[in-house]
Amino acid sequence: MTTTTGPAAVTGAVGSAHTRVEGVAKVTGAARYAAEVPFANLAHGWLVLSTVARGRIRSVEAEPVRRMPGVLDVLYYGNAPRVDAAYEGMMGRPDPTVAVFQTDEIPCAGWPVALIVAETSEQAREAAESLVVHYDKEPHDVDFFPGRPGSYTPDGDGMRVEKGDVEAELAASTHVVDAEYSTPEEHHNAMEPHAATARWDGGRLEVIDSNQGSTWIADELAKLFSLDPASVRVRSEHVGGAFGAKGLRVHQVLAVMAATVLDRPVRVVMTRRQVFSLVGYRSPTAQRVRLGAEPDGRLRAVDHEGLNLTSTVHEFVESSASFGRPMYAADAHRSVNRVVRLNVPTPTYMRAPGEAPGSFALESALDELAEKCGMDPIALRVRNEPEVGPVSGLPFGSRNLTACFEEGARRFGWAERDPRPGVRRDGRWLLGTGVASATFPVIVAPSTASATAEPDGTFTVRITASDIGTGARTALTLVAADALEVEPGRIRVHIADSDFGPATIAGGSMGTRSWGWAVRDAAIELREQLALGGDIPAQGLTVRSDTGAAIGALAQKERHSYGAQFAEAAVDVGTGEVRVRRMLGIYAAGRIINPLTARSQLVGGMTWGLSMALHEEAVRDQITGAHVGADLAGYHFAANADVPHIEADWVDDPDPDDPIGIKGIGEIGIVGAAAAIANAVWHATGVRHRHLPIRPDRVIQAGSPRA
Amino acid sequence: MAPSTSSALTLKVNGEKHTLSVDHRTTLLDALRERLDLTGTKKGCDQGQCGACTVLIDGRRAVSCLQLAVAAEGREITTIEGVADGDRLHPVQQAFLDLDGFQCGYCTPGQICSALGVIEEHAAGWPSAATTDIRPEAGVPELTAEEIRERMSGNLCRCGAYVSIVQAVARAARAEEETV
Numbered sequence: 090m091t092t093t094t095g096p097a098a099v100t101g102a103v104g105s106a107h108t109r110v111e112g113v114a115k116v117t118g119a120a121r122y123a124a125e126v127p128f129a130n131l132a133h134g135w136l137v138l139s140t141v142a143r144g145r146i147r148s149v150e151a152e153p154v155r156r157m158p159g160v161l162d163v164l165y166y167g168n169a170p171r172v173d174a175a176y177e178g179m180m181g182r183p184d185p186t187v188a189v190f191q192t193d194e195i196p197c198a199g200w201p202v203a204l205i206v207a208e209t210s211e212q213a214r215e216a217a218e219s220l221v222v223h224y225d226k227e228p229h230d231v232d233f234f235p236g237r238p239g240s241y242t243p244d245g246d247g248m249r250v251e252k253g254d255v256e257a258e259l260a261a262s263t264h265v266v267d268a269e270y271s272t273p274e275e276h277h278n279a280m281e282p283h284a285a286t287a288r289w290d291g292g293r294l295e296v297i298d299s300n301q302g303s304t305w306i307a308d309e310l311a312k313l314f315s316l317d318p319a320s321v322r323v324r325s326e327h328v329g330g331a332f333g334a335k336g337l338r339v340h341q342v343l344a345v346m347a348a349t350v351l352d353r354p355v356r357v358v359m360t361r362r363q364v365f366s367l368v369g370y371r372s373p374t375a376q377r378v379r380l381g382a383e384p385d386g387r388l389r390a391v392d393h394e395g396l397n398l399t400s401t402v403h404e405f406v407e408s409s410a411s412f413g414r415p416m417y418a419a420d421a422h423r424s425v426n427r428v429v430r431l432n433v434p435t436p437t438y439m440r441a442p443g444e445a446p447g448s449f450a451l452e453s454a455l456d457e458l459a460e461k462c463g464m465d466p467i468a469l470r471v472r473n474e475p476e477v478g479p480v481s482g483l484p485f486g487s488r489n490l491t492a493c494f495e496e497g498a499r500r501f502g503w504a505e506r507d508p509r510p511g512v513r514r515d516g517r518w519l520l521g522t523g524v525a526s527a528t529f530p531v532i533v534a535p536s537t538a539s540a541t542a543e544p545d546g547t548f549t550v551r552i553t554a555s556d557i558g559t560g561a562r563t564a565l566t567l568v569a570a571d572a573l574e575v576e577p578g579r580i581r582v583h584i585a586d587s588d589f590g591p592a593t594i595a596g597g598s599m600g601t602r603s604w605g606w607a608v609r610d611a612a613i614e615l616r617e618q619l620a621l622g623g624d625i626p627a628q629g630l631t632v633r634s635d636t637g638a639a640i641g642a643l644a645q646k647e648r649h650s651y652g653a654q655f656a657e658a659a660v661d662v663g664t665g666e667v668r669v670r671r672m673l674g675i676y677a678a679g680r681i682i683n684p685l686t687a688r689s690q691l692v693g694g695m696t697w698g699l700s701m702a703l704h705e706e707a708v709r710d711q712i713t714g715a716h717v718g719a720d721l722a723g724y725h726f727a728a729n730a731d732v733p734h735i736e737a738d739w740v741d742d743p744d745p746d747d748p749i750g751i752k753g754i755g756e757i758g759i760v761g762a763a764a765a766i767a768n769a770v771w772h773a774t775g776v777r778h779r780h781l782p783i784r785p786d787r788v789i790q791a792g793s794p795r796a
Numbered sequence: 797m798a799p800s801t802s803s804a805l806t807l808k809v810n811g812e813k814h815t816l817s818v819d820h821r822t823t824l825l826d827a828l829r830e831r832l833d834l835t836g837t838k839k840g841c842d843q844g845q846c847g848a849c850t851v852l853i854d855g856r857r858a859v860s861c862l863q864l865a866v867a868a869e870g871r872e873i874t875t876i877e878g879v880a881d882g883d884r885l886h887p888v889q890q891a892f893l894d895l896d897g898f899q900c901g902y903c904t905p906g907q908i909c910s911a912l913g914v915i916e917e918h919a920a921g922w923p924s925a926a927t928t929d930i931r932p933e934a935g936v937p938e939l940t941a942e943e944i945r946e947r948m949s950g951n952l953c954r955c956g957a958y959v960s961i962v963q964a965v966a967r968a969a970r971a972e973e974e975t976v
């Protein structure tokens with residue numbers, strides 16, 4: 090037994106750079122991801138996906154495959170256990186795609202039709218490739234284009250927002266921009282493909298997974314399989330990237346089904362090609378923006394319409410048109426999100442859903458407006474800074490967009506910029522610079538945590554958080570250290586185990602804020618209990634927290650992070666090549682817990698923006714309804730040689746309503762980054778690129794500078 | 797008699813010999829991960845497009861997903877588990893850790909093994925597509941950021957950690973030079 094509290098309180102962990110607490114495990118290969126935890130008697134599942142884009146399964150020729158060496162079972166709609174997807178989960182109704190093998194209907198290419206389970210992965214794979222499935226094909230429709238017939242405005246919050254009379258304000262405006270923009274289908278492609286292992290152990294279902302929230306997945310699995318929630322345990326210790334794609338997906342469901350049927354542990358790992366069909370993606374968007382302004386750049390009207398696609402089985406909306414609502418003051422605002430149902434897999438959240446494509450359109454349009462008004466694009470944005478939420482009328486939590494532009498302009502050397510397009514040359518390269526604004530909502534959700542004082546003077550914090558590469562585990566260690574007033578080295582943070590109690594997901598840039606709040610509450614209370622003196626019992630002294638009430642009491646406000654994105658592009662109009670030479674992002678994104686990992690996350694987001702601007706595009710073949718080149722060669726995202734030196738930094742901007750001052754930084758780095766690059770390409774060449782990615786063929790077709 | 801579909805073989809990994817019987821279809825990557833429990837080597841695509849499975853074979857970097865285990869017999873294989881010297885991290889690992897050259901960490905073992913290869917290849921005077929003067933008499937090109945980016949481009953990182961990966965490789969290469 091030991092008494093803990095030392096005389097001097099140690100603080101200052103939050104705000105100083107710390108390498109990742111799991112860093113050594115990650116650089117030595119010791120960190121085990123979902124497919125890497127050993128199980129005795131493990132069986133391997135291999136998925137078979139539909140090759141037709143619409144129709145019915147006539148038959149699955151399971152028998153010949155069952156006789157192949159090592160094959161244990163073939164699961165398909167004819168024999169799979171029944172599940173019930175008519176429930177409400179943490180994120181609402183699930184995509185019915187997770188109710189796998191419940192029907193013979195095929196709504197899209199790449200729809201799961203069978204799972205082979207075998208003793209080894211080689212046997213499972215060969216059997217999967219040998220399985221014959223007969224289909225009755227029906228005509229499919231995967232054609233997405235602006236003005237697509239059959240599109241509609243969904244019910245639900247925020248799909249359509251109007252303030253003032255947009256048409257009248259546009260008619261009265263001196264300068265009007267009216268332009269169409271598009272972004273392609275984009276895929277998360279976390280480097281670790283989805284993987285899950287399930288087993289029954291003493292009446293409990295155990296799942297080793299790679300996900301963005303183990304509370305979430307455990308709850309969904311319990312509901313889907315009608316199990317007692319207490320009998321389901323999901324763990325996800327290390328996650329090899331997620332970006333919105335690692336929720337409940339067919340691999341967890343199938344691992345559970347197969348483990349139940351075979352009564353032994355089963356692992357299901359998706360192949361890279363399967364990931365393209367099974368885990369969601371960002372819908373392509375077709376957007377139209379109309380801006381009307383006075384001669385001095387003051388906005389009279391902001392009108393934004395965005396069309397995206399979804400599957401025939403589930404409605405997911407990429408709400409790109411919503412981006413401008415909290416951004417700029419204007420007499421009239423109108424924004425409408427529309428969707429069309431096609432024979433494609435259901436899209437999902439992908440890093441800054443809505444904001445990423447929406448900011449490309451609106452922030453490009455503002456650059457066009459600046460050109461028309463003969464104004465500097467930063468000055469145009471500053472002129473339209475709102476006092477309160479432009480549509481909501483609510484006060485802002487904190488809004489430091491202008492400070493971001495000032496700091497960014499100073500560091501980027503913006504003052505020396507010649508506004509004329511197409512006049513700078515460096516050999517075969519035309520050079521230009523561009524800016525754009527970024528914003529992302531500040532969200533928080535209830536979570537629980539526990540903090541334990543151990544008899545040896547150390548502390549253990551437990552929370553069902555998820556570290557998908559964000560550095561959350563390290564950030565929570567620093568938060569706990571300051572709250573306990575001890576060195577971070579005395580604290581162990583255990584995460585990603587649904588047995589630790591409910592906590593929110595790593596999504597919406599709200600993870601560290603939500604979990605940090607709960608960890609801080611538990612740690613402070615523990616410190617106060619320890620301050621009363623007394624011995625620590627052998628099993629430790631544990632305090633639990635729940636932030637539900639405090640979060641429920643938060644006043645309604647416009648709470649957002651902001652950022653200013655700067656980019657320099659070099660364009661060779663002969664070859665069509667675009668190279669980004671440098672990027673700078675300055676953010677007002679709340680208190681920064683760990684500058685080392687925060688910078689990585691922001692730079693990572695900006696790298697995504699570069700990749701979105703120049704490279705990423707999944708192409709669907711109209712004839713087959715399937716992807717062309719669904720792999721990492723056919724779908725190029727930025728490689729090392731594509732990425733220049735990128736700098737990210739921040740201005741002081743603690744959130745006034747968060748006990749630690751956190752806002753969240755996971756998504757804002759990508760927002761506006763593609764627009765800044767497109768605006769730089771215009772500045773280099775004098776040609777506007779309104780369709781992403783800015784491919785060489787598009788640059789060549791656009792021709793030479795018009796300056 | 798049905799033809800045999802597996803063979804006994806000895807793999808030499810991180811200086812240790814392992815005798816095992818493998819299915820002929822087994823890749824070196826799967827043999828490491830599923831048979832030898834060396835899961836530090838990652839599978840990102842299983843088709844030679846991402847570099848997550850990079851190991852060193854006889855000192856040269858190679859993607860282990862495109863290599864059959866039976867073809868690796870008798871070769872010296874180094875995986876991420878064999879890079880550190882006991883508890884002492886290799887300078888490349890240390891630089892990745894200190895400069896935060898990763899986020900989720902899934903591409904990291906491949907990046908580190910690749911970086912070891914890059915530093916060797918560069919020291920041996922091998923040019924890259926970024927080398928401006930490739931005449932033999934030009935000598936060893938300077939390992940600029942441009943050179944590192946080019947040479948490390950076989951290793952994708954979806955988290956977008958390239959900026960700090962470049963810094964980490966440069967720092968480790970400098971440390972290596974100073975100790976030679």
Ligand code: FES
Pocket residue numbers: 838839840841842843844845846847848849850859860861862
């Ligand atoms: S797993 Fe081998 S290159 Fe991707």
Ligand code: FES
Pocket residue numbers: 280329330558897898899900901902903904952953954955956957
């Ligand atoms: S660190 Fe996540 S893929 Fe590179």
